[in-house]
Amino acid sequence: EIVDAIQRAFEQGSLTGRRIIVTSGPTHEPIDPVRYIANRSSGAQGTAIARALAALGAEVVFVTGPADVPPPVGVEVMRVETAREMLAAVESALPADAGVFAAAVADWRVKEASMSKIKKEKGTLPSLSFEENPDILATVCRSEQRPRLVVGFAAETDDVVSHATAKRARKECDWIVANDVSPGTGIMGGSENAITLIDGDGAEEWPRMGKDEVARKLAARIAESLS
């Protein structure tokens, strides 16, 4: 039994000694104390990836926005709400061997969120101006502490591969995990995912499978890449 356990640990330990940052979930950007803008994201895929990496022996720092699913056990959890908080958490977690940026970060935040609830007045509509949020993926890629392997995500609704390929070049990351989140696919909030992995060699389409399976497959690829 002990021999089994050791062997299992050995087999699964292909990421032992590797520190990997995983972001997950949406960010919430406040409009006022009771309203916010968010991206749809259950956090299910990011959570599954963190779990799969930890199962291979990695030391995982899991930076999560307000997700629907609980974080995995056996990882260091950092809870954040906004994109700016997420970037700060990621920067504080560097250096790392790899970064997997699965969170659905809001691209924009509301300029000067109100400190008190905006009252609804008859005939008056709120006017919101926006400003750009920090680009966490690009910032990490250009950081002096850039991890050896940086994996970005691209949730697209059309021209998935061309958008994701352009994103990879623009952000200067190593891989992009792209998926089609059009409402018809049932991927958003569902238990399955159909991704295309884009690296310097091109695009590799994976068959539709469970999010846990996507996570295990991706974790194995990461282990291979870091070995």
Add this chain to the structure above:
Amino acid sequence: EIVDAIQRAFEQGSLTGRRIIVTSGPTHEPIDPVRYIANRSSGAQGTAIARALAALGAEVVFVTGPADVPPPVGVEVMRVETAREMLAAVESALPADAGVFAAAVADWRVKEASMSKIKKEKGTLPSLSFEENPDILATVCRSEQRPRLVVGFAAETDDVVSHATAKRARKECDWIVANDVSPGTGIMGGSENAITLIDGDGAEEWPRMGKDEVARKLAARIAESLS
């Protein structure tokens, strides 16, 4: 044991034969397929109220937005996402003896939500225009099928009682359950609530207590009012 059960059913049955609509949770108003505007609301208080009303024997129709907590058992659940869907569900559930409108409905929605993901382009910020959502509470109060007892909620961050008293008059509802959701109170997303019940006689401040206890106390008041 059977006698006990019958007695318990009798004691708890002060709402037997009463049909009560309870709304709960936030609404999500789409910006595009991956982004939305929401109100902060875990759905915890509305869920507790529905559970407490059902425990008193009421036939509860539970109209819920995307909440963090699961709906109670023993109620009819109608799941909605937007304010317009919530109004349609409520209207389809009328007539009823009472309506408890605990949901945190978004006052505004984005005019012409985009069918595809709005791309982030360098230096370009999205411009969102808004339109007013239907006012579910006021609509029900002015409906020909107005329940005998209509209870609204007011989540405020300042001047709680005066804002809530004005809201009661404006909406023409019977009671307003008002609370202070300022970030410092820990009420939003927490397990406790401190409410003020406003009716035609004035404002009654309840001590801070568990959301389940608020729910039981409110359900008892509703039973009294409908008896």
